[in-house]
Amino acid sequence: MDHLRAELQKAKEELEKLREKESSAVKTLDNFCIDQAKAIKDQLTATGSAYINYNKSDFRATANKLATHDDVLQHIVDDAERQRLLKQHVATAKQSIGLISYSFPDSLALQQEISQILVRTVISAVIESLRDDPALAEWTRDGLTKHRERKADVCLFCNQKLPQGRMEALEAHFSDEYEGFVNAIDGKIQEIQDALQEAENISPPDKARLYEDLAAEYSTALKEFLDEVKRVCGALKEFEKALDTKKGTPFKQLEIKLAAYMAKTETLKKINLVIEKHNKASEEFDERVKKAREKLEKADVAGSIKRYKRLEEEVRLATQAVNTKQNSIKTMKAEVDGIEREIVQHREPAEELNSDLRAYLGHGELTLDVKETGYQITRNGVVAEGLSEGERTAIALLYFLKSLRDRRFDLKTGIVVLDDPVSSLDSNALFFAFGFIRERTQDAAQLFILTHNFTFFRQVKNWFHHLRGPRQAGFFMLECTREQSKRCAIIRWLDPLLEQYESEYHYLFACVYRTAKESPQIGMKEYYGLPNIARRLLEAFLAFRQPQKPAELWQKFQDIKFDESKKLRMLRFLHTHSHHHEVEEPEHDLSILSETKAIMMDLLELMKAEDKAHFQAMEELINKQAVEEAK
Numbered sequence: 001m002d003h004l005r006a007e008l009q010k011a012k013e014e015l016e017k018l019r020e021k022e023s024s025a026v027k028t029l030d031n032f033c034i035d036q037a038k039a040i041k042d043q044l045t046a047t048g049s050a051y052i053n054y055n056k057s058d059f060r061a062t063a064n065k066l067a068t069h070d071d072v073l074q075h076i077v078d079d080a081e082r083q084r085l086l087k088q089h090v091a092t093a094k095q096s097i098g099l100i101s102y103s104f105p106d107s108l109a110l111q112q113e114i115s116q117i118l119v120r121t122v123i124s125a126v127i128e129s130l131r132d133d134p135a136l137a138e139w140t141r142d143g144l145t146k147h148r149e150r151k152a153d154v155c156l157f158c159n160q161k162l163p164q165g166r167m168e169a170l171e172a173h174f175s176d177e178y179e180g181f182v183n184a185i186d187g188k189i190q191e192i193q194d195a196l197q198e199a200e201n202i203s204p205p206d207k208a209r210l211y212e213d214l215a216a217e218y219s220t221a222l223k224e225f226l227d228e229v230k231r232v233c234g235a236l237k238e239f240e241k242a243l244d245t246k247k248g249t250p251f252k253q254l255e256i257k258l259a260a261y262m263a264k265t266e267t268l269k270k271i272n273l274v275i276e277k278h279n280k281a282s283e284e285f286d287e288r289v290k291k292a293r294e295k296l297e298k299a300d301v302a303g304s305i306k307r308y309k310r311l312e313e314e315v316r317l318a319t320q321a322v323n324t325k326q327n328s329i330k331t332m333k334a335e336v337d338g339i340e341r342e343i344v345q346h347r348e349p350a351e352e353l354n355s356d357l358r359a360y361l362g363h364g365e366l367t368l369d370v371k372e373t374g375y376q377i378t379r380n381g382v383v384a385e386g387l388s389e390g391e392r393t394a395i396a397l398l399y400f401l402k403s404l405r406d407r408r409f410d411l412k413t414g415i416v417v418l419d420d421p422v423s424s425l426d427s428n429a430l431f432f433a434f435g436f437i438r439e440r441t442q443d444a445a446q447l448f449i450l451t452h453n454f455t456f457f458r459q460v461k462n463w464f465h466h467l468r469g470p471r472q473a474g475f476f477m478l479e480c481t482r483e484q485s486k487r488c489a490i491i492r493w494l495d496p497l498l499e500q501y502e503s504e505y506h507y508l509f510a511c512v513y514r515t516a517k518e519s520p521q522i523g524m525k526e527y528y529g530l531p532n533i534a535r536r537l538l539e540a541f542l543a544f545r546q547p548q549k550p551a552e553l554w555q556k557f558q559d560i561k562f563d564e565s566k567k568l569r570m571l572r573f574l575h576t577h578s579h580h581h582e583v584e585e586p587e588h589d590l591s592i593l594s595e596t597k598a599i600m601m602d603l604l605e606l607m608k609a610e611d612k613a614h615f616q617a618m619e620e621l622i623n624k625q626a627v628e629e630a631k
Contacts, residue, residue: 008329008332008333011325011329012382015326015329019322021318022321026318028311029308029314030056034055034056036304036308037058040054040301041055044089044296044297046089049293051293059301062297062298063304063308066305067308072305073302075302076299077296082296082299085295086296088213088288089289089293089296091211091212091285091289093282093285094210094278097205097209097275098205098275099272100268100271102198104228104232104263105236105263107235107261107263108262110192110239111235111260111261113188114188114239117188117246118242118253118256121253181250182247182250185247185250186247188243189240189247192243193240195236196233196240199229199232199233204222210278211278214281218274218275221267221270224267224271225270228263228264232261232263239258242254242256326381329381330380330381337369349402350368350375354367356436357395357398360432360433360436361429365379365380366378366384366395390429393423394425401437401441411444414444414445415445416444416446417448418448418450420450420451420453421433421456423453433456454504461475475493476493476494477491477494479491495510505537505540506618508533510622511530511533511537512533512600512604514622515530515597515600516600516603517604530596534573534574534603535574537603541607541610546559554571562606562609563602566605569599570599573596
């Protein structure tokens with residue numbers, strides 16, 4: 001036996017060292033996650049950012065998610081991409097920008113047209129002096145037009161009579177063919193000048209109007225576009241110069257070689273594409289910023305995933321070692337305890353308690369081990385520390401119920417009092433507790449059960465309603481009130497609504513309804529409990545009516561179509577008087593309690609306005625109960 005105990009002690013010492021190693025591995029991983037989360041939080045914190053409260057749990061969630069994918073490296077970004085995403089992350093919303101409107105002239109078609117014009121000649125009765133002097137010919141043509149318009153028979157320049165036949169000679173020189181040809185050249189020149197003017201009127205948006213991450217791309221595209229416009233304008237000016245020359249020499253073929261130039265119209269599409277990116281970013285600004293932050297987070301997590309997985313593996317191996325050693329200790333301890341139980345008198349009660357604990361808790365981690373004249377609580381073979389409230393309640397209750405069978409206590413003549421036996425228990429444990437209580441106390445001479453848990457109360461009520469034989473049960477309730485500014489309680493019969501129906505909601509509604517509709521004006525001391533009752537009733541009602549809204553009353557009140565002044569009065573009343581267990585501080589106006597009856601009436605009106613059918617059904621139920629009580 002001593003040898004087994006020595007081995008068990010050695011195993012426990014080894015377990016302690018393994019736990020220290022596990023704790024160190026957990027701490028190292030935890031600190032790593034904290035540091036990484038802080039770096040991400042510091043980088044991505046901004047107004048409206050979801051990363052303001054980013055912590056180690058968020059980091060681990062993202063890391064675990066990325067670790068399940070084979071291609072973690074796809075989330076890594078280079079420096080250029082990181083800078084672009086950082087600019088998106090801190091960007092502020094900007095307005096949309098109009099696209100650049102411009103049509104590139106068909107330079108190749110113009111070149112071909114003008115080349116044909118340059119080799120074309122006019123057939124007419126040529127005046128040699130005018131043919132060889134383009135400037136003089138233009139001046140004379142203009143003068144001929146003025147003489148025609150004014151029907152002058154004298155020279156408008158020298159005021160001498162024009163020589164006979166001079167006008168006819170000039171008109172023969174400047175024939176209709178000539179005029180038509182020159183007008184065609186002028187039209188083409190005007191077309192070129194219009195194209196040049198359109199180019200000069202291009203007004204691209206200022207780079208500052210675009211999001212910063214698009215600025216570089218925009219600048220590059222804008223330069224390419226403007227350079228292309230400049231080249232097109234250069235070609236147009238060469239065309240215009242050639243036409244001016246041809247206009248002065250319509251009777252000669254000109255051998256001027258014009259370069260054939262195809263404009264790169266895609267430069268306009270390219271810059272407008274950048275502007276469209278900006279406009280789309282403006283329309284989807286919030287989503288764009290959100291995605292940029294998510295990409296930055298994943299990039300940082302992906303960059304540290306290798307070390308994270310290594311640290312996590314160290315924790316897993318350390319925990320595995322601890323569990324293996326615990327199982328070994330449990331086996332050794334079971335062997336030692338098996339021997340010790342043979343020599344302990346209260347072996348059977350311990351086994352029964354452990355069986356009850358397993359049934360109650362749903363697992364066998366906690367056990368009561370016999371230790372000479374008492375018990376020791378262990379978890380997985382090790383002395384249990386830090387028991388939860390529910391575990392302590394379970395052990396205390398089962399031990400108490402077990403003590404009722406002690407030979408020193410006669411249950412059939414004794415009085416059993418259970419004061420709130422299900423405190424801190426979840427729903428499953430609560431029903432197990434009730435089952436044990438019902439089984440172990442049904443033979444008691446007298447049984448008192450006190451509780452503020454309504455679910456447990458319903459179980460007890462159903463049990464007591466179906467008692468067999470001469471046994472009787474009564475239901476009472478404690479009601480808080482105030483006497484001479486002191487808080488006190490009185491015992492009275494349970495309200496029929498609580499006993500007859502399966503809902504606390506009926507009782508709360510009845511209290512408010514009776515105060516508003518039936519009770520005469522009473523003193524303020526009678527009103528102290530009503531603010532809490534009214535608040536619980538209103539919260540339950542609105543939780544059903546507005547399940548999508550947050551729990552705060554003021555938020556639920558926003559969407560209720562009801563008299564605003566009455567809503568504000570109700571909120572003020574509830575916030576002032578439904579949160580304290582003592583008389584309010586001097587700054588609170590106690591006279592507000594005198595409004596209780598009117599406010600209860602407002603509350604009923606609000607419920608009726610929100611759900612008339614429900615209100616009428618509840619009202620009918622209350623009135624029916626009042627009639628039955630009157631009988």
